[in-house]
Amino acid sequence: MSESAATVALLGAGSWGTALALLLCRNGHRVRLWGHETAQIEALRQDGENRQFLPGHPLPATLIPTDSLDEALADASDCLVVVPSHAFRHVAEDLSRRLPATLGVAWATKGLDVKTGQLLHAVAQETLGARPLAVVSGPSFAQEVAHGLPTAVTVASAQADFAERMARLLHGERFRAYTSTDMVGVEVCGAAKNVLAIATGIADGLGFGANTRAALITRGLAELIRVGTALGGRAETFMGLAGIGDLVLTCTDDQSRNRRLGLALARGQNLAEAQAVIGQEVEGVVTALAMHRLSARLGIEMPISEQVYRVLYEQVSPDQATRALLEREPRPEFG
Ligand SMILES: NC(=O)c1ccc[n+]([C@@H]2O[C@H](COP(=O)([O-])OP(=O)(O)OC[C@H]3O[C@@H](n4cnc5c(N)ncnc54)[C@H](O)[C@@H]3O)[C@@H](O)[C@H]2O)c1
Numbered sequence: 001m002s003e004s005a006a007t008v009a010l011l012g013a014g015s016w017g018t019a020l021a022l023l024l025c026r027n028g029h030r031v032r033l034w035g036h037e038t039a040q041i042e043a044l045r046q047d048g049e050n051r052q053f054l055p056g057h058p059l060p061a062t063l064i065p066t067d068s069l070d071e072a073l074a075d076a077s078d079c080l081v082v083v084p085s086h087a088f089r090h091v092a093e094d095l096s097r098r099l100p101a102t103l104g105v106a107w108a109t110k111g112l113d114v115k116t117g118q119l120l121h122a123v124a125q126e127t128l129g130a131r132p133l134a135v136v137s138g139p140s141f142a143q144e145v146a147h148g149l150p151t152a153v154t155v156a157s158a159q160a161d162f163a164e165r166m167a168r169l170l171h172g173e174r175f176r177a178y179t180s181t182d183m184v185g186v187e188v189c190g191a192a193k194n195v196l197a198i199a200t201g202i203a204d205g206l207g208f209g210a211n212t213r214a215a216l217i218t219r220g221l222a223e224l225i226r227v228g229t230a231l232g233g234r235a236e237t238f239m240g241l242a243g244i245g246d247l248v249l250t251c252t253d254d255q256s257r258n259r260r261l262g263l264a265l266a267r268g269q270n271l272a273e274a275q276a277v278i279g280q281e282v283e284g285v286v287t288a289l290a291m292h293r294l295s296a297r298l299g300i301e302m303p304i305s306e307q308v309y310r311v312l313y314e315q316v317s318p319d320q321a322t323r324a325l326l327e328r329e330p331r332p333e334f335g
């Protein structure tokens with residue numbers, strides 16, 4: 001795949017936004033990288049790298065940091081949002097006042113709208129109106145992408161041509177971007193895996209073994225499929241990069257901030273302490289709350305995610321949460 005040079009407004013100057021900006025620049029595109037904190041953007045300019053969120057990767061001249069949304073969007077041919085889920089609605093509202101009517105918007109945020117439990121495409125439709133929308137998701141640690149290690153993701157859009165355009169922008173020698181039309185399935189996977197990675201982190205932190213980890217991933221996948229199917233996601237998506245791919249990655253590798261949060265909780269740190277040590281977004285924290293509300297509304301059982309919610313929000317200890325899971329009555333594995 002190849003694409004003529006684009007000018008991408010990339011909104012969100014954290015680790016993933018910066019890694020995707022580097023990728024786009026390597027693919028020959030120009031990026032205006034917007035961040036909401038003037039001091040952080042000034043540091044990017046001064047340091048020539050993102051020392052706070054993605055240290056060790058020099059920013060090329062074609063990557064232009066800015067704290068002005070107007071400047072970021074001025075000559076944009078494309079727009080990619082990579083802010084945390086808690087900021088998504090607000091940023092989308094700001095965007096809606098500035099975007100040309102026909103410009104498509106993609107995002108690489110993984111999570112739900114915490115206030116409403118909505119998937120982010122629903123938030124985007126509400127705030128940005130009728131225009132092409134796409135979500136980028138899949139097993140992709142920012143540092144590995146910045147290092148140019150081979151990575152594959154999914155770009156999903158209800159409009160196949162828009163998914164293809166975004167995939168072509170991102171696709172490069174060491175980065176494969178597959179397309180899909182299942183936005184719902186891809187978004188549910190990206191949100192749910194964050195909570196399940198906290199669960200496997202807790203289990204590993206408590207000293208449980210490989211059997212436990214495999215059981216949590218598998219039964220976690222069953223939860224993810226239940227909620228994803230109920231919302232209209234397609235079965236094949238759960239077995240794809242955004243589904244099992246990202247779930248395995250995040251549950252098994254300590255680069256995952258969600259997994260590290262679980263490890264820290266199991267070691268006895270409280271939530272605030274664990275978050276402070278990680279010093280970056282841990283999407284599973286707000287997603288556990290949103291998922292708790294969503295599963296209650298849909299009447300869907302998500303026992304593992306529910307125990308993560310209780311550990312995070314109801315002062316249940318990791319030990320108590322484990323006991324609650326193990327004490328559940330035996331039941332058929334499927335159905
Ligand atoms: N880091 C990864 O490896 C990775 C990979 C795939 C997807 N993601 C997803 O990307 C999204 C962004 O995460 P990240 O890893 O870049 O986080 P990060 O912690 O590295 O950076 C967060 C960024 O968001 C900015 N931010 C915070 N509040 C904001 C607001 N109200 N408005 C605008 N910007 C705000 C911060 O200033 C910071 O630049 C998350 O949904 C995450 O799940 C991350």
Ligand SMILES: O=P(O)(O)OC[C@H](O)CO
Pocket residue numbers: 110138139140141142194197246249250255256257258259281282283
């Ligand atoms: O560090 P995490 O747990 O937010 O995971 C980052 C990416 O979502 C992995 O695909």
